[in-house]
Every structure is written in C-alpha cells, then in structure tokens.
Amino acid sequence: MPDVVSVPDPDTSLERFLEATKDARLDSYKALLRIPSISGIPAHAADCRAAAEFVAADLRTAGMEHVEVSETGGHPVVYADWLHATGKPTVLVYCHYDVQPADPVDLWDSPPFVPVVKEGLMLARGSSDCKCHVSMHARAIEALIKTRGSLPVNLRVVIEGEEEASSVHLDGWLAANRDRLKADFAVISDTSFFEGNLPAITVALRGLVYFQLDVTGSDVDLHSGVYGGAVDNPANALCQIVAALKGPDGRVSVPGFYDDVAPLTALDKQAFASLPFDEEAYTESLGVPALFGEPGFTTLERLGARPTLDVDGIWGGFEGEGPKTIIPAHAHAKISCRLVANQDSERIFQLVADYIAKVAPKTVRYTIQRLGDGNPSLTAIDNPATQAAARAIEATFGAAPLYIREGGSVPVCASFESILGLTTVLLGFAPADGRFHAPNEWMWMSNYETGIRAIARYWDEVSKLSTR
Amino acid sequence: MPDVVSVPDPDTSLERFLEATKDARLDSYKALLRIPSISGIPAHAADCRAAAEFVAADLRTAGMEHVEVSETGGHPVVYADWLHATGKPTVLVYCHYDVQPADPVDLWDSPPFVPVVKEGLMLARGSSDCKCHVSMHARAIEALIKTRGSLPVNLRVVIEGEEEASSVHLDGWLAANRDRLKADFAVISDTSFFEGNLPAITVALRGLVYFQLDVTGSDVDLHSGVYGGAVDNPANALCQIVAALKGPDGRVSVPGFYDDVAPLTALDKQAFASLPFDEEAYTESLGVPALFGEPGFTTLERLGARPTLDVDGIWGGFEGEGPKTIIPAHAHAKISCRLVANQDSERIFQLVADYIAKVAPKTVRYTIQRLGDGNPSLTAIDNPATQAAARAIEATFGAAPLYIREGGSVPVCASFESILGLTTVLLGFAPADGRFHAPNEWMWMSNYETGIRAIARYWDEVSKLSTR
Numbered sequence: 045m046p047d048v049v050s051v052p053d054p055d056t057s058l059e060r061f062l063e064a065t066k067d068a069r070l071d072s073y074k075a076l077l078r079i080p081s082i083s084g085i086p087a088h089a090a091d092c093r094a095a096a097e098f099v100a101a102d103l104r105t106a107g108m109e110h111v112e113v114s115e116t117g118g119h120p121v122v123y124a125d126w127l128h129a130t131g132k133p134t135v136l137v138y139c140h141y142d143v144q145p146a147d148p149v150d151l152w153d154s155p156p157f158v159p160v161v162k163e164g165l166m167l168a169r170g171s172s173d174c175k176c177h178v179s180m181h182a183r184a185i186e187a188l189i190k191t192r193g194s195l196p197v198n199l200r201v202v203i204e205g206e207e208e209a210s211s212v213h214l215d216g217w218l219a220a221n222r223d224r225l226k227a228d229f230a231v232i233s234d235t236s237f238f239e240g241n242l243p244a245i246t247v248a249l250r251g252l253v254y255f256q257l258d259v260t261g262s263d264v265d266l267h268s269g270v271y272g273g274a275v276d277n278p279a280n281a282l283c284q285i286v287a288a289l290k291g292p293d294g295r296v297s298v299p300g301f302y303d304d305v306a307p308l309t310a311l312d313k314q315a316f317a318s319l320p321f322d323e324e325a326y327t328e329s330l331g332v333p334a335l336f337g338e339p340g341f342t343t344l345e346r347l348g349a350r351p352t353l354d355v356d357g358i359w360g361g362f363e364g365e366g367p368k369t370i371i372p373a374h375a376h377a378k379i380s381c382r383l384v385a386n387q388d389s390e391r392i393f394q395l396v397a398d399y400i401a402k403v404a405p406k407t408v409r410y411t412i413q414r415l416g417d418g419n420p421s422l423t424a425i426d427n428p429a430t431q432a433a434a435r436a437i438e439a440t441f442g443a444a445p446l447y448i449r450e451g452g453s454v455p456v457c458a459s460f461e462s463i464l465g466l467t468t469v470l471l472g473f474a475p476a477d478g479r480f481h482a483p484n485e486w487m488w489m490s491n492y493e494t495g496i497r498a499i500a501r502y503w504d505e506v507s508k509l510s511t512r
Numbered sequence: 513m514p515d516v517v518s519v520p521d522p523d524t525s526l527e528r529f530l531e532a533t534k535d536a537r538l539d540s541y542k543a544l545l546r547i548p549s550i551s552g553i554p555a556h557a558a559d560c561r562a563a564a565e566f567v568a569a570d571l572r573t574a575g576m577e578h579v580e581v582s583e584t585g586g587h588p589v590v591y592a593d594w595l596h597a598t599g600k601p602t603v604l605v606y607c608h609y610d611v612q613p614a615d616p617v618d619l620w621d622s623p624p625f626v627p628v629v630k631e632g633l634m635l636a637r638g639s640s641d642c643k644c645h646v647s648m649h650a651r652a653i654e655a656l657i658k659t660r661g662s663l664p665v666n667l668r669v670v671i672e673g674e675e676e677a678s679s680v681h682l683d684g685w686l687a688a689n690r691d692r693l694k695a696d697f698a699v700i701s702d703t704s705f706f707e708g709n710l711p712a713i714t715v716a717l718r719g720l721v722y723f724q725l726d727v728t729g730s731d732v733d734l735h736s737g738v739y740g741g742a743v744d745n746p747a748n749a750l751c752q753i754v755a756a757l758k759g760p761d762g763r764v765s766v767p768g769f770y771d772d773v774a775p776l777t778a779l780d781k782q783a784f785a786s787l788p789f790d791e792e793a794y795t796e797s798l799g800v801p802a803l804f805g806e807p808g809f810t811t812l813e814r815l816g817a818r819p820t821l822d823v824d825g826i827w828g829g830f831e832g833e834g835p836k837t838i839i840p841a842h843a844h845a846k847i848s849c850r851l852v853a854n855q856d857s858e859r860i861f862q863l864v865a866d867y868i869a870k871v872a873p874k875t876v877r878y879t880i881q882r883l884g885d886g887n888p889s890l891t892a893i894d895n896p897a898t899q900a901a902a903r904a905i906e907a908t909f910g911a912a913p914l915y916i917r918e919g920g921s922v923p924v925c926a927s928f929e930s931i932l933g934l935t936t937v938l939l940g941f942a943p944a945d946g947r948f949h950a951p952n953e954w955m956w957m958s959n960y961e962t963g964i965r966a967i968a969r970y971w972d973e974v975s976k977l978s979t980r
Contacts, residue, residue, distance in 0.1 A: 270920050
C-alpha cells in the first residue's frame with residue numbers, strides 16, 4: 045500500500061503540540077482499545093459502560109464542556125459540547141465506542157483486546173471500526189483548544205455505544221435530546237478511504253434489515269435411521285427456505301425487493317467507472333475463487349448501489365467431530381439484507397417475511413426474530429460541508445478525495461436526517477480492507493495521525509461557511 | 513403403553529436363579545451405563561476401553577471362555593466363546609458397547625451417564641442402544657451356565673466399540689479373525705420391538721452413507737456491508753447445494769439415486785399394511801406439524817423400504833446472541849443417506865458426490881469428508897433361525913412377533929454376510945420410541961427382564977436345529 049503524503053500544516057503551533065503529545069496519544073488510543081466494549085453480547089454491558097466513562101473523561105481532558113454519560117435504556121451515549129464560537133456554524137459530531145464480537149478468537153494473530161502496533165498498523169478489535177475516530181476527534185479538539193484556547197466552530201459530540209447492535213436505543217435518545225442537538229449539519233466518522241488507501245469521502249451508505257429465522261420440527265433430535273423418511277428435517281427445510289431467497293445468479297428472489305431501488309443514472313455509472321479498482325488484486329486479497337454478484341452491475345456498483353441478502357450465521361444439529369445420525373429438532377439462520385436508497389427497511393422486512401411465509405414448508409414450524417435495521421442514506425457531493433471536508437483532506441493527505449458509496453451501514457445517518465433534520469457528511473479515515481468485524485482488525489497509524497490534522501483543518505474550513 | 517405379558521418359563525431353576533439375582537443384575541447394567549463410552553468423540557477413547565474391560569470381566573463372570581479385549585486399531589472388540597455343546601449349532605452373537613454423544617446435555621431430565629430407573633424405565637445414554645442387549649446376553653449366558661453347568665449351543669460373542677462411529681475398524685478385525693468366528697449363523701442384538709411395544713423381529717435394516725460437506729469462501733469472515741454483493745456467501749452456497757439434493761416433495765434429486773432400490777412386491781406392501789400403526793398418534797408423539805416424505809409410499813414403507821437424505825448438522829458464521837454482520841469464511845453440513853436393499857453405499861456416495869460437483873457454485877470451494885458408511889441388509893422370514901427366535905419370543909412375551917423392516921442401520925449385518933458368509937437374525941428388545949441418539953434415551957425394564965428369558969429360551973430352540 046502506498047504511504048500517504050502528509051502536507052505540512054500551516055498552523056505550526058498545532059503541529060508542534062501534536063508532535064510533543066504523540067506518545068501520550070498512542071497510550072490513550074490503546075487504553076480505549078483495551079476495553080472489550082462488545083455491544084451485542086449482554087455479558088459485556090459493564091465493558092461498554094467502562095468505555096463510555098473512558099471517552100467522557102477523555103473529552104473532558106480535551107477541553108469539551110457539559111460532558112455527560114447519558115442513559116439510553118441500553119449502553120449509554122456520551123454527550124459533550126463546546127459552544128463559544130459565536131456566529132460560527134455548529135456541527136454535530138458522531139462516532140461509536142462499541143465494537144463487534146471478537147470470535148473466532150483463535151484466528152487472531154494477537155489477542156483482540158491487547159492492542160499492538162506492528163509495521164505501522166494498530167492491531168485490535170475496534171482499531172478501525174471505530175475507536176480510531178473517537179480518539180482522533182478528541183485529539184483534534186484537544187490540539188485546537190490547547191494551542192488556541194478555543195475551537196473555530198461550535199461542536200456537539202455524540203459517541204454512541206450500540207452501533208454494532210443496530211443502535212436500538214439511539215433514535216429514542218435523539219428524539220428525547222432534540223433540543224440540545226441543534227446544529228447546522230452532522231459529521232459522522234465511521235467510514236473508510238478507498239482501496240489502496242486513496243483519500244475518499246463516502247456519499248452513500250447502505251441500510252440494513254437483520255433477522256433470525258428459527259425452524260423447528262420434532263420436540264427432540266430424532267434418530268435419522270428410525271425416523272428418516274417419515275418427517276421433514278428442519279435443517280433441510282431451512283436450506284430450502286434460504287435457497288429460495290436468492291437465485292443462483294445472485295439476484296434476490298423476494299418479489300418487490302428491488303422495486304424502490306434508485307436506478308443508477310449515466311452520471312452515477314460514470315462516477316463508479318472512474319474509481320481505480322483492480323478486480324484481480326481484489327479477488328486475490330479476499331482469497332475467493334471468483335467474485336460473484338447480481339448480473340448487469342460492476343463489482344463497485346454491486347457494493348455501493350445494489351441491495352444484498354446474506355446468511356451471517358447458520359446452525360442446527362450436530363457440529364462435533366465424527367458422525368452423529370440425527371434429524372435435528374431445530375435449525376437457525378441469521379440473515380441480513382443491505383439496503384440502498386430509496387429502500388425502506390420496514391417494507392423490505394415485510395416483503396422478505398411474506399416470501400418466507402410463502403416458501404416455508406408446512407411440515408415444519410418457524411419464527412422470525414428481528415435483530416435490528418436501518419435505512420440507507422445518500423448525500424450530495426456539491427454540499428458545501430462536503431466540499432469543505434474535501435479541501436481539508438486535500439490539504440493534509442495531499443490528494444483530492446474520491447467520492448464513493450460504501451457498502452456498510454451507519455443507520456444513525458438516516459436517523460440524523462429524519463429525527464434531527466440534519467444533512468450528514470461522512471468523514472472517516474479507516475482502511476478499506478481493515479478487517480472490520482473479522483479477526484485481525486487493523487488501522488493505519490499514518491491515517492490516524494494525518495486524520496487528526498485533517499479534522500482540525502476541517503473545523504477551520506467549516507468556520508468559513510455560513511450558518512443556516 | 514401396554515405391559516408385556518410374561519409367560520412362566522418351564523425351566524424353573526433358571527427362573528429361580530434370575531429371581532435371586534435381580535438386584536445384582538440391575539447394579540451391573542447400571543455400572544455399564546455409567547461409562548461414557550462415546551465412540552465418535554476422540555476424548556472418550558479411554559472410556560470406550562473401560563467399557564470393553566467391563567464387558568470382558570462381565571462375560572468371564574458369566575462363564576464365557578477365551579475372553580479377550582482385542583485390538584482393532586480403534587476402540588477394541590470384546591471376544592469370548594463357549595464351545596462345549598458338541599454337535600449343536602454355533603451362533604455368533606453381536607452387540608456394541610459404545611454409545612452416541614449425549615449433547616445437547618441440557619435437554620436431559622437427568623444426567624445422561626447417571627442411570628436411574630423411573631416408572632419402569634431405565635433412563636441413560638445407551639440404555640436401549642445398545643447396552644441393554646450387552647447386559648441381557650451376559651445374564652442369559654450366566655443363568656444357563658450357573659443352573660445347568662453348560663449352554664445348549666456353542667456361542668461366540670463379539671461386542672464392538674465403534675458401532676456409533678460407523679464400525680470403521682470392524683471389517684478389518686472380522687477379516688483378521690475369520691478363523692475363530694466360524695458359526696452356523698449370527699445373531700445381532702441392536703433392534704427394537706414395534707410401536708406399542710409389540711414383539712417384533714427385524715428382517716431388514718437400512719444402510720448408510722455419511723459425509724461432511726465443507727464450503728469455503730474468503731480466507732476470513734468478511735463485513736457483510738463492505739463486501740456484501742461482491743462475493744458469494746459460503747452459507748448461502750451451502751443452503752443452495754443442500755436444497756438441490758432433495759426436492760420440496762421429499763424425493764432425493766440425485767440422478768440414479770433410486771436405480772438399485774428393490775421395488776416393493778404386492779406381498780411386501782401387504783406385510784407393511786398389516787402392521788398396526790396410528791399415524792395420528794405417531795405424529796403427535798413426535799410433535800411435528802405433519803408427517804412428510806416421498807410421494808407414493810406409506811409412512812412405514814418410507815421408513816423401512818425407501819432411502820433418505822438428511823442433514824444431521826449444519827453450521828457456519830455467527831451463532832451468538834444478537835446481530836453480527838458477516839459473510840462467513842466457511843460453512844459446513846453433515847449429511848447422511850439411509851440406504852435400502854439393493855443400494856450399494858459406495859455407488860450412492862459417488863452419485864451424491866458427482867451431483868454436488870454439478871450443482872455447487874463455482875464461486876466457492878468445497879471438500880467432502882467421508883465419515884463412514886454401510887450397506888443395507890434383508891433376511892428371509894422363513895429362515896429356521898428366524899423361526900426359532902419367533903418361537904422363543906412367543907413363549908416368553910406371550911405374542912407371536914411381527915416381522916418388520918427397520919429404518920436404522922447396523923452396517924455389521926452386511927459385513928457378517930459378506931466377510932463371514934453368515935446369515936443374520938436380528939434379535940432386539942429395545943422400545944421403538946426409546947429416544948436413541950436423543951436426550952432422555954430409555955429402556956423398558958420389563959423388556960430387559962423378559963428379554964433375558966427370551967434369549968435363554970432361544971438357545972434352547974436353536975439347539976434343536978441342525979448344524980450346517
């Protein structure tokens with residue numbers, strides 16, 4: 045991967061401060077990574093709270109005011125603000141301190157919650173998704189306040205603790221705190237640069253529908269010889285249902301699934317085609333025999349502008365070594381759909397559920413548990429706040445950013461739009477191939493360092509914009 | 513369930529002996545059940561050996577000679593003989609001391625390896641499959657030798673330790689010990705009475721093909737948002753393959769799968785139709801919404817005379833609580849086929865493997881691990897050794913046995929025929945619904961007790977047959 049060229053910052057006092065505090069910064073980032081704040085596993089609730097307390101203390105140290113660990117009914121939100129830049133825009137900054145589960149833990153080269161820097165990479169669960177951004181924002185704020193005594197803009201910071209668990213309590217918290225979340229726009233830091241570490245601003249995010257399908261047959265596992273042939277098998281039935289949801293060509297078979305998908309314009313297609321992308325290298329890096337997806341679209345279009353349906357987990361019956369001859373009593377699958385503008389997560393869930401009702405064999409029973417969802421999001425490239433971010437990135441990373449659509453979901457984006465009425469700018473510095481959610485998650489330390497400069501520069505750029 | 517009527521044994525000294533040793537017999541049966549001799553789990557190898565040593569000592573106590581714990585390369589075989597009935601038939605008796613895994617252990621009402629008798633039932637893993645028969649044969653031998661000083665026939669006893677792990681080493685052991693296994697016929701005790709505890713002799717057993725299908729995609733789990741749409745999902749691909757193996761009507765879709773199946777004659781169909789069977793009660797006892805199987809056959813025909821294809825276990829990706837958004841790196845299924853006469857396990861495996869090669873998407877990789885197999889078996893009802901068993905059962909249980917085809921597999925049956933050239937009689941006393949392989953496995957203590965009398969009577973009946 046090419047190294048990013050760092051353009052010297054004109055604010056030399058800020059740069060001197062950042063030089064002088066480099067070691068402390070690394071220690072603080074590592075300390076946050078050491079907390080196993082896995083929001084999806086109830087046993088880690090205390091760790092999530094510990095991470096929230098850590099972030100709150102850190103923002104206080106950085107110079108933020110009204111710092112609060114605010115209850116949500118689930119893992120808490122950390123709120124803080126600094127509102128003394130009279131006449132300047134107010135920005136709502138969003139990040140999350142929670143992380144994905146670390147399993148399978150035995151595939152990690154080093155323990156997931158023991159951060160280590162190796163050849164310029166920070167290795168740890170959450171290093172790129174998304175504790176790097178939590179740390180970078182705090183450090184940019186700290187550097188500005190410590191060197192100038194003030195920020196160039198008004199900031200309200202919201203650090204969430206349930207992003208990896210579908211942000212189940214965030215919408216309620218946003219609605220309840222609407223008054224103190226007024227801003228000109230929102231900055232969400234939970235995105236990546238483009239493949240090859242090319243600076244990029246994400247202009248679209250996919251939404252999510254996530255559910256668990258539980259299929260049951262007999263009350264107990266049955267001997268497959270004594271009963272085989274007389275009753276349906278819940279695991280076979282589950283496979284039959286899952287296979288019915290998507291055709292062998294990769295197109296989702298649920299009727300109506302694609303109805304609301306915003307079609308790609310000629311300009312959209314051109315933007316996708318202009319992104320540098322080595323399909324062969326990408327295939328090799330993933331270790332798959334071939335790429336695969338919906339016919340009629342390029343790989344980048346499939347990732348950015350087309351919805352998906354994937355099994356995230358499947359289980360039932362005997363998983364041990366050797367043969368055990370049973371008809372399992374039950375079988376289960378976790379299934380998720382990534383959505384794109386203008387699909388609605390509620391409508392898509394209903395379409396999928398209705399189709400399952402149609403294709404599920406009547407010789408088994410099933411239930412569906414919803415495990416969260418979020419709507420997709422799209423922001424205009426020519427939005428002034430997006431263009432200010434582009435200038436800050438070019439000034440610090442030495443290259444104008446690409447405008448990309450990202451396949452992942454940050455449901456809060458849609459919530460900020462619908463509940464708070466805010467446009468969002470997606471300003472993130474993670475590597476495109478950072479193994480988020482997988483073993484050996486990593487972050488480029490050079491992006492971490494230059495990104496702090498980019499954020500500080502961004503607030504200077506935003507201070508030149510008019511308030512709304 | 514109706515109680516079995518016990519007909520008084522004319523050999524009153526034998527009956528007196530059995531009355532006097534009832535408590536000791538129960539203790540010994542329980543002691544064998546306490547050994548977790550799970551042959552399919554390598555960690556239980558020492559337990560399997562302990563069970564073999566226990567059985568050897570027990571047969572020695574019963575009066576058997578040349579008792580030996582004989583090495584096989586896997587779990588040992590216990591061999592013993594008694595050959596002083598000059599001019600009388602020699603019978604090779606087969607049982608197995610190994611058991612299925614006990615998981616899911618939390619679904620047992622009492623610990624699987626802590627045997628308890630409750631309302632006339634012995635509850636424990638292996639109580640009916642098949643330690644009851646190991647114990648019953650030893651007790652019948654013991655009663656005859658202790659009361660008469662001899663057996664009415666010559667017996668060679670072979671107690672195997674890998675029946676639940678596809679008897680992988682048995683064929684080699686049988687071939688190597690061919691000389692000391694000479695007999696007039698074999699008796700295999702690993703079968704059940706009919707539903708409602710109606711005395712029955714099994715005349716057919718199904719064969720088995722068992723394999724594991726491992727599907728792999730990327731080297732690591734991938735973020736389903738970042739990569740979803742660009743690559744195939746091994747769990748979806750696995751479901752697609754499994755769904756392709758069997759049609760929604762329950763008929764196996766593998767070309768050629770049914771080619772060698774012996775068609776049912778009018779007489780066969782009449783024998784099936786004459787078996788008492790309450791389909792509604794059967795459905796209710798299993799807790800399934802409906803029965804389900806291959807079109808054109810009754811439930812009993814599907815179970816006894818038709819082959820199957822079932823998923824025994826399936827797994828891949830995230831199984832924990834809550835949502836984790838990944839494309840799993842790999843997904844797996846254990847798949848088994850029950851075979852009927854005259855299917856050949858080797859040929860069926862090849863047909864299935866060839867079909868998987870045809871239907872598996874090229875966008876994933878897969879491998880197949882064979883986990884054992886066995887050929888089906890069929891024995892004539894009018895065989896003199898079968899008719900002698902029928903007389904012994906009627907004399908002790910008070911009812912002539914039904915002749916049934918059983919859905920389960922005892923691959924050794926085919927091995928005895930092909931390697932040793934022996935006809936086999938299937939003499940078993942387990943309950944039809946004994947939850948073999950499932951939690952809360954159980955055995956009727958009344959069948960255990962009366963079955964010991966039936967076995968002793970059987971040796972008297974066999975002593976009247978001519979040798980071959």
